[in-house]
Amino acid sequence: MVEGVQGRRDLRLDFFRGLALWFIFVDHVPDNVVAWVTLRNFGFSDATEVFIFISGYAAAVAHAGRYRRQGFAYMSLHVLHRVWQLYIAHVFLFVVFTAQIAYVAQRFSNPMYADEMNITGFLDEPHVALLEALLLRFRPANMDVLPLYIVLLLAFPFALVAALRRPVALLAVSVGIYLGARYLDWNLRTYPSGEGWFFNPFAWQLLFVIGTLCAVASDTFAPAMRWRPWLGALAAAYLVFSLGIVATWYVPALENAVPAALGRLIYPVDKSNLDILRLAHFLALAYLAMHIIRPDAAFLRSRWADPVIACGRQSLYVFCLGIFLSFAAHILLVEFDDSLAAQVFVSIAGIAIMVGLAYLIDWYRSMDRAPRAASPETRRPA
Amino acid sequence: MNARRAIAIVVALAAGTAAGQEIPQACRVPAGMMVTDASLPRVAKRLAEGRPLEVVVLGSGSSAGAGVSDRSRAYPAVLQRELAKRFPGQTVNVESYARRGATAAEMTDWLEREIVARKPALVVWQTGTADAVKNVELSDFGDALAKGIAALHAQDIDVMLIDMQYGPQTDALLQLKPYQQYMQWAARTAGVPLFRRHDVMEHWSEQGAVDLAATNRRAQLNAADFVHDCLGRLLAAAIDQAARGRRGAER
Numbered sequence: 001m002v003e004g005v006q007g008r009r010d011l012r013l014d015f016f017r018g019l020a021l022w023f024i025f026v027d028h029v030p031d032n033v034v035a036w037v038t039l040r041n042f043g044f045s046d047a048t049e050v051f052i053f054i055s056g057y058a059a060a061v062a063h064a065g066r067y068r069r070q071g072f073a074y075m076s077l078h079v080l081h082r083v084w085q086l087y088i089a090h091v092f093l094f095v096v097f098t099a100q101i102a103y104v105a106q107r108f109s110n111p112m113y114a115d116e117m118n119i120t121g122f123l124d125e126p127h128v129a130l131l132e133a134l135l136l137r138f139r140p141a142n143m144d145v146l147p148l149y150i151v152l153l154l155a156f157p158f159a160l161v162a163a164l165r166r167p168v169a170l171l172a173v174s175v176g177i178y179l180g181a182r183y184l185d186w187n188l189r190t191y192p193s194g195e196g197w198f199f200n201p202f203a204w205q206l207l208f209v210i211g212t213l214c215a216v217a218s219d220t221f222a223p224a225m226r227w228r229p230w231l232g233a234l235a236a237a238y239l240v241f242s243l244g245i246v247a248t249w250y251v252p253a254l255e256n257a258v259p260a261a262l263g264r265l266i267y268p269v270d271k272s273n274l275d276i277l278r279l280a281h282f283l284a285l286a287y288l289a290m291h292i293i294r295p296d297a298a299f300l301r302s303r304w305a306d307p308v309i310a311c312g313r314q315s316l317y318v319f320c321l322g323i324f325l326s327f328a329a330h331i332l333l334v335e336f337d338d339s340l341a342a343q344v345f346v347s348i349a350g351i352a353i354m355v356g357l358a359y360l361i362d363w364y365r366s367m368d369r370a371p372r373a374a375s376p377e378t379r380r381p382a
Numbered sequence: 383m384n385a386r387r388a389i390a391i392v393v394a395l396a397a398g399t400a401a402g403q404e405i406p407q408a409c410r411v412p413a414g415m416m417v418t419d420a421s422l423p424r425v426a427k428r429l430a431e432g433r434p435l436e437v438v439v440l441g442s443g444s445s446a447g448a449g450v451s452d453r454s455r456a457y458p459a460v461l462q463r464e465l466a467k468r469f470p471g472q473t474v475n476v477e478s479y480a481r482r483g484a485t486a487a488e489m490t491d492w493l494e495r496e497i498v499a500r501k502p503a504l505v506v507w508q509t510g511t512a513d514a515v516k517n518v519e520l521s522d523f524g525d526a527l528a529k530g531i532a533a534l535h536a537q538d539i540d541v542m543l544i545d546m547q548y549g550p551q552t553d554a555l556l557q558l559k560p561y562q563q564y565m566q567w568a569a570r571t572a573g574v575p576l577f578r579r580h581d582v583m584e585h586w587s588e589q590g591a592v593d594l595a596a597t598n599r600r601a602q603l604n605a606a607d608f609v610h611d612c613l614g615r616l617l618a619a620a621i622d623q624a625a626r627g628r629r630g631a632e633r
Contacts, residue, residue, distance in 0.1 A: 116511055193516035195519065267524075
């Protein structure tokens, strides 16, 4: 629940988080033509950056009040409760995923791939794989975001207190850890390869912290985020540059358009360690979005935006459902029909189910709250 | 004879659907997928001098012929046959060094220890899969590629890279894209040709030329045999093309 610091909910956050969740779902269905419309094809950063930043922002908004009213211990326990929910969600998704893999392995086991990729290797030693999964060290593909979120939230109570008291120091420490991740290879390890986490928490925490700071230390940072035409122009120019580079990845005719010297400077654009190009791309996007789309923009209240906003409001449930649905959609495409029409159909159907769940939870919660409807704090303006 | 043949290849590759003798209809891919600006000057030199063409295939499971009905049907063996057909009168010898689950860094060690000493004209280097499975740091992967290519070039050996296999299931479970894109970039900066196996296989699958999601053993064997056979043929065409300095897509 994102209650504004001043008590008014910023619909933009829910809208963009909801959109990010739709994108994450669509992107996670392999060979899906609908994935062409998502953010990742138009610039360096993608829906993950949006999701992590807004999660940091929302966590700060939700917990700053608790910290002020009920103190550190209560706020920390509240965060830990959230961590527990995420952990359970992760374990649940792991079970679903394992079932899918076991099914795929059984049905499609083709030595042409199995011998080379050995994706089902973990089924040979289920006891080890289970333990490693519980320790968050073993995460099959597409299951990397929740462990990142869990680790970030674990450190969040301290970050929140620092954000409220010494925002500049927090930013400095966060940037320091980010640099450590990028240049000293700080990372957590995964099983079984011993390589680093796909989303390195030491790098990605920076985005979460920036989100937190934007939410609760806006007094300190407002001057830096103020609208300046030249900065806006710079941000827009960077987005165009990024679009141009990304276009060369997808359009073979443009492949040689990136000058070699420039390429040497910018490649590889490293998602694991939140490449500076990705970070800058997200910040440019956020800066423009923040100033161009006002919190009271009319479209946020329109009928069309409402399903997106509902998904953003119930982000945890919708996120987990989205991961599950992307597995299911993939099986449907491979098993039955992988035509363009089928790709569009499963994408739309998946989003519809996500929206359905979001509305259902909204309704359930509203029933829950109904007897206390008199309390202004617990009710959002409709 | 040679010129006519050259034209036939270019037409077959560029038109995709035109009748050509070398590449069976089902194997053909759009010309764009086969384009490369890079050439294989050392191979060309050997051919011009009439010296034997020694080729080493270096790779992981698929290069060892994983899934095919018989090793003689794996793509390195097909490549040997097809190259011999394309360069009649020349000794062609394709040797395969393949190890399941080998990363680019492990293969670079192998290159430097053993393969460089054999002084082949060309190393066909299939890599990237194990790196994606193990989620090797992208920059480490890139460094290993650059190091391997440099070691070969230093010994006057040409390189052609091959990227990962496409599979409808595996694509859901692996993050291939960053590695695939980085290989394209590495190939370009090092000026070596890249054979886009992933895109080529995806094309076959989309066109219905092969059923990569087959569930019974027999159909799986057929699929693997088809893939390796076509792969060997297209690779031979790509090597031929790059060695003779022709481009597939001059439009």
